[in-house]
Amino acid sequence: MNIKRLHRISALRSSTFLIATAAVVAVLLPIRANAQTADGAAAPLGNVMQGWQVFYAKRCVECHSIWGHGGNVGPDLGRSRVGRLSGGRLAGVMWNHIPKMLGQMEQTGRPPTTLTREEMGGLFALMFFVRQLDEKGNAERGERILQSKGCAECHSIGSDEQGVGPDLAKWGRFANPVAWAHMMWEHAPIMEEAMKRSGINWPKLEGADLGHILAYVRSTAGVGEREYLRPGSQRRGHELFRNKRCHECHPGAGPDLSKTAPRQSVAALAAHMWNHSPAMMSLMRKRNMKPEPISAQELADILSYILGLGNTNGGGNPAQGERVFEAKGCTQCHAPDTESASGGRAVSLLRGDATPVDIAAAMWNHGGPMLERMIEAGISWPVFNDQEMVDLLAFLRTSDATK
Numbered sequence: 001m002n003i004k005r006l007h008r009i010s011a012l013r014s015s016t017f018l019i020a021t022a023a024v025v026a027v028l029l030p031i032r033a034n035a036q037t038a039d040g041a042a043a044p045l046g047n048v049m050q051g052w053q054v055f056y057a058k059r060c061v062e063c064h065s066i067w068g069h070g071g072n073v074g075p076d077l078g079r080s081r082v083g084r085l086s087g088g089r090l091a092g093v094m095w096n097h098i099p100k101m102l103g104q105m106e107q108t109g110r111p112p113t114t115l116t117r118e119e120m121g122g123l124f125a126l127m128f129f130v131r132q133l134d135e136k137g138n139a140e141r142g143e144r145i146l147q148s149k150g151c152a153e154c155h156s157i158g159s160d161e162q163g164v165g166p167d168l169a170k171w172g173r174f175a176n177p178v179a180w181a182h183m184m185w186e187h188a189p190i191m192e193e194a195m196k197r198s199g200i201n202w203p204k205l206e207g208a209d210l211g212h213i214l215a216y217v218r219s220t221a222g223v224g225e226r227e228y229l230r231p232g233s234q235r236r237g238h239e240l241f242r243n244k245r246c247h248e249c250h251p252g253a254g255p256d257l258s259k260t261a262p263r264q265s266v267a268a269l270a271a272h273m274w275n276h277s278p279a280m281m282s283l284m285r286k287r288n289m290k291p292e293p294i295s296a297q298e299l300a301d302i303l304s305y306i307l308g309l310g311n312t313n314g315g316g317n318p319a320q321g322e323r324v325f326e327a328k329g330c331t332q333c334h335a336p337d338t339e340s341a342s343g344g345r346a347v348s349l350l351r352g353d354a355t356p357v358d359i360a361a362a363m364w365n366h367g368g369p370m371l372e373r374m375i376e377a378g379i380s381w382p383v384f385n386d387q388e389m390v391d392l393l394a395f396l397r398t399s400d401a402t403k
Contacts, residue, residue, distance in 0.1 A: 047118075051126025054119045063104060066130055073104055078130045085131065087356030088316065090124060092389030094360050098367040099381050112368050120361035132232075132307050134177060134211045134267040142209075142216025149203035151213075154194065157220050164194055172217045174296075175226040177210040178303060181270035182296040188277045189291075204275045207268030229297050232266070232304025240302050244292040253283055258309040269303050316387075321395025328382035333373065354396035 055061055063073040074097075105112060115123070146152050158169040165187070174180060184191075195202060241247055250257050284291065325331065374381060384392070
């Protein structure tokens with residue numbers, strides 16, 4: 001396959017993907033996605049929109065897809081949601097796949113690409129962002145959910161009949177499940193009383209249920225123009241979490257949200273919040289706390305912050321990281337204070353750049369030469385498990401790494 005044909009295929013895939021995700025991209029502002037450092041401070045990763053641009057400009061889309069749009073050589077970045085994903089773990093995953101990615105580039109005649117720190121930060125932000133989104137729901141499943149959960153007993157959809165609750169067709173213009181979660185949260189006290197009078201149990205929702213319900217309402221009501229929210233900001237969410245007094249119960253009377261099992265998407269977390277609404281309202285009444293007024297955008301920020309808690313590295317273990325550094329053979333190329341004969345950078349010089357984004361950019365840009373040196377020296381490419389890269393970064397950040 002020649003390069004011109006490859007460019008045409010890339011352009012076609014890019015166009016298809018942009019059309020499929022136009023609803024998302026059209027409302028993205030130049031925001032920054034954030035993770036938390038070991039001490040809990042927010043650390044900017046990069047710009048999501050820049051991440052989209054890098055994903056195409058560096059031709060990542062030829063091997064990786066997002067929600068099925070793009071190449072299929074590598075995993076679909078929008079659907080790879082197994083377990084927690086922190087910055088350190090993401091850097092480890094990228095390192096593990098460098099030989100395979102370089103081999104794939106060589107097979108297709110592509111020259112290796114380089115990434116600046118800012119570009120890698122944008123890709124990190126993009127990968128965290130797409131993991132929080134939800135794919136388009138299924139209208140048929142949404143109808144079954146509304147019936148099985150008893151929602152249809154109180155709510156109509158585009159009907160002239162007046163139900164106990166509002167006509168859900170009026171909510172159809174909101175394309176983000178967070179907006180639905182916000183309205184459900186606002187109406188929760190009234191809904192709870194109405195359910196008690198009717199002898200209806202509080203319905204529990206599964207992770208993707210809100211997306212399916214939304215798809216059904218839109219298909220039935222035929223709502224036209226959609227209304228969107230900005231992508232949630234972890235930094236604003238962190239501030240709101242305290243301003244809205246959420247921290248008075250979490251952790252404490254409520255679960256520690258940094259340690260509970262992570263909800264993989266905004267809709268899944270919103271459903272979890274809905275399921276616990278009666279318990280939260282009961283606790284607030286016992287404490288004489290009045291619900292703080294909150295907008296849909298503020299809820300989006302808070303949910304983004306809570307989801308981000310599942311992406312923290314937890315600090316890592318420097319002592320264990322030092323053992324990893326030796327066990328993986330890093331000492332063969334990286335001396336403590338001076339550049340090694342093989343050209344490996346001194347550990348003392350790595351210390352200041354031991355953030356996941358910086359390390360990922362350095363590994364990506366120097367992956368080719370490193371692989372060649374390892375092959376010449378008969379050294380196998382080391383593979384890191386989920387925790388090892390996190391511990392290694394913790395080691396490189398400590399003063400012990402420079403001794």
